[in-house]
Amino acid sequence: MSNPAPQPTAAAPEPTQVADATEAVVVREVERIFPGAKGATVTALTGIELTVHGGEFVSLIGPSGCGKSTLLRLIADLDEPTAGDIRVFGKTARQARVEQAYGIAFQQAGLLPWRSVAANIELPLQLHGMGAADRRARVAELLDLVGLADFAKHYPDQLSGGMQQRVAIARSLAERPRLLLMDEPFGALDEMTRERMQTELLRIRAETGAAVVFVTHSIPEAVYLSDRVVVMSPRPGRITAEIDVRLGEAGERGEDLREDAAFFEGVTAVREALHGPAAAAAAPRGVDVR
Amino acid sequence: MTGLPDTAIATQLTPPATSEPRRRRTGDRPLRRFARLVLPPVALFIVLVLLAELVVVSLGIPPFVLASPSAIWTQLVQYAPQVLEATLVTGFNALVGLVIGAVVGVLLAIVASLIRAIDGMLAPVVAAVAVVPIVALAPVLYTMFGSTSEVARIIIASLAAFVPVFLNTLRGLRQVRPVHRDLMRSYAATRSQETRFVTIPSALPHFFTGLRIASSLAVISALVAEYFGGPRQGLGSAITTAAASSAYARAWAFVVGAILLGLLFFALTSLIERIASRHR
Ligand SMILES: Nc1ncnc2c1ncn2[C@@H]1O[C@H](COP(=O)(O)OP(=O)(O)O)[C@@H](O)[C@H]1O
Ligand SMILES: [Mg+2]
Numbered sequence: 001m002s003n004p005a006p007q008p009t010a011a012a013p014e015p016t017q018v019a020d021a022t023e024a025v026v027v028r029e030v031e032r033i034f035p036g037a038k039g040a041t042v043t044a045l046t047g048i049e050l051t052v053h054g055g056e057f058v059s060l061i062g063p064s065g066c067g068k069s070t071l072l073r074l075i076a077d078l079d080e081p082t083a084g085d086i087r088v089f090g091k092t093a094r095q096a097r098v099e100q101a102y103g104i105a106f107q108q109a110g111l112l113p114w115r116s117v118a119a120n121i122e123l124p125l126q127l128h129g130m131g132a133a134d135r136r137a138r139v140a141e142l143l144d145l146v147g148l149a150d151f152a153k154h155y156p157d158q159l160s161g162g163m164q165q166r167v168a169i170a171r172s173l174a175e176r177p178r179l180l181l182m183d184e185p186f187g188a189l190d191e192m193t194r195e196r197m198q199t200e201l202l203r204i205r206a207e208t209g210a211a212v213v214f215v216t217h218s219i220p221e222a223v224y225l226s227d228r229v230v231v232m233s234p235r236p237g238r239i240t241a242e243i244d245v246r247l248g249e250a251g252e253r254g255e256d257l258r259e260d261a262a263f264f265e266g267v268t269a270v271r272e273a274l275h276g277p278a279a280a281a282a283a284p285r286g287v288d289v290r
Numbered sequence: 291m292t293g294l295p296d297t298a299i300a301t302q303l304t305p306p307a308t309s310e311p312r313r314r315r316t317g318d319r320p321l322r323r324f325a326r327l328v329l330p331p332v333a334l335f336i337v338l339v340l341l342a343e344l345v346v347v348s349l350g351i352p353p354f355v356l357a358s359p360s361a362i363w364t365q366l367v368q369y370a371p372q373v374l375e376a377t378l379v380t381g382f383n384a385l386v387g388l389v390i391g392a393v394v395g396v397l398l399a400i401v402a403s404l405i406r407a408i409d410g411m412l413a414p415v416v417a418a419v420a421v422v423p424i425v426a427l428a429p430v431l432y433t434m435f436g437s438t439s440e441v442a443r444i445i446i447a448s449l450a451a452f453v454p455v456f457l458n459t460l461r462g463l464r465q466v467r468p469v470h471r472d473l474m475r476s477y478a479a480t481r482s483q484e485t486r487f488v489t490i491p492s493a494l495p496h497f498f499t500g501l502r503i504a505s506s507l508a509v510i511s512a513l514v515a516e517y518f519g520g521p522r523q524g525l526g527s528a529i530t531t532a533a534a535s536s537a538y539a540r541a542w543a544f545v546v547g548a549i550l551l552g553l554l555f556f557a558l559t560s561l562i563e564r565i566a567s568r569h570r
Contacts, residue, residue, distance in 0.1 A: 073472075076476055077475075078472050078475055078476065097475075097476060097478055098478045100477070100478065102476075104472075104473075104476050106469050106472070106473075108469050110467070110469035110470060110472075110473055112470065112487070112488070112491065113569050113570050114491045114494075114569055114570075123477075123487070124477050127477050127479050127483055127487070128477070155568075155569040156569065157569050157570065158569075
């Protein structure tokens with residue numbers, strides 16, 4: 001299949017109406033208001049409507065403070081909405097968390113520094129009572145998946161930032177979740193490492209078939225990785241546009257895609273949605289204006 | 291944080307060990323590193339001893355001003371059994387005090403970290419203990435427990451050791467990174483799992499830092515407490531006895547014993563601290 005041009009704003013192939021449980025995430029009229037200083041409040045999110053289909057890769061993009069992390073934390077049940085409803089595979093967010101329906105990776109890798117790489121990856125398996133032999137086998141698989149087989153006995157402080165992030169991703173995949181939540185996992189990496197990690201993430205995602213909700217503030221990153229880019233704006237945080245950018249099946253996307261015309265069209269579409277057409281026209285094509 | 295005055299905390303806390311990421315090479319020839327670490331100060335020490343010997347002998351300085359290293363050495367050899375015995379007595383008091391102070395410090399830190407109200411009650415008390423020169427209690431305690439008992443000295447060492455262990459452990463227990471809390475919540479971990487897998491490992495290096503500071507304080511307090519009375523055994527008693535009978539070189543020999551005791555406590559607790567905070 002060749003790469004079809006992205007279709008900005010237009011709803012691409014109409015998703016067949018299916019039962020709630022096959023949708024990975026359904027967010028309905030969600031609002032999150034934080035109490036601020038001296039009785040003032042911060043409306044981090046308002047009127048959020050979002051559906052992530054099973055196996056779909058959706059990026060959340062927007063300037064910092066627009067509520068991307070807050071939305072992800074609500075889906076993960078690390079925080080609760082002040083209004084609205086969130087379903088993950090048809091269950092409440094809390095139930096989904098308790099049943100381990102998702103894997104999560106943060107901007108800071110969040111590894112436990114006193115545990116080796118292997119021990120970090122097996123943490124969720126150990127917490128949920130998997131036997132030692134099964135754990136060892138699963139950790140070996142995951143180490144291969146993220147290309148760190150030689151580093152099992154190393155400690156996080158002996159790894160580069162990119163390697164730490166790979167460990168965190170392996171850990172998030174440990175229990176084969178059908179949904180991955182990622183909050184700027186490559187935000188702290190240099191550009192070259194970042195591009196390599198993106199390609200690796202696409203490969204892993206093709207292998208696991210998981211749905212992904214991916215927070216980023218990089219336009220090229222969102223376009224390169226996603227089936228759909230959700231654009232958000234701050235004060236109050238809300239969704240302003242959704243752009244379909246299917247550049248091809250995850251497994252078929254290679255590095256050369258970054259130089260493809262369809263890729264640049266996707267970048268332009270997202271940029272226009274973020275800044276308005278005038279700003280997008282003024283900026284040179286294909287340059288990241290994060 | 292606790293409501294302690296900054297000065298009280300500053301003397302009992304060391305800067306966080308996590309200030310910068312350190313990368314360690316495995317297999318960096320430990321012997322050579324040890325040599326590079328230990329040889330320079332040892333060489334300096336030898337030079338200073340020789341210099342002191344030269345100065346004392348050539349200028350004819352009287353022993354009550356400064357005993358010559360050779361005279362101290364002679365006394366140290368001659369009184370080796372007595373120095374060893376005195377060191378054991380003081381060392382035992384310091385060790386028991388350190389253990390009691392550490393245990394109480396850890397227990398109270400756990401309580402304070404769990405219950406805000408208790409933290410509010412404990413903080414001012416600990417602040418008071420932190421700024422009081424604890425050995426000043428010695429004469430009072432000797433009259434309370436009788437002048438033939440070592441209990442007063444052990445209590446003083448315990449009090450001195452308690453403060454840094456309590457403060458550092460409490461700080462460590464509050465040092466769990468938010469991302470680790472989120473992670474454990476995302477795993478739906480139980481409270482006891484969170485304590486075992488995250489809270490205790492996060493606090494351990496801080497506890498051992500407190501223990502290292504406490505070890506020196508325990509030795510100093512146990513020894514200085516002997517200056518104020520109590521049974522005539524232990525390094526402090528021996529030093530005052532020797533000095534009172536004008537045996538200055540012998541007094542210095544016991545001082546050497548005190549220095550070695552302090553170094554032993556410090557070296558052991560530093561080693562434990564290093565091992566505990568290897569991968570931070
Ligand atoms: N725990 C909190 N308490 C108060 N305000 C918060 C909290 N978390 C986020 N906010 C506010 O909500 C808004 C959105 O934050 P966030 O979701 O972190 O944005 P983003 O991830 O898009 O940069 C910001 O204005 C932030 O200050
Ligand atoms: Mg964020």
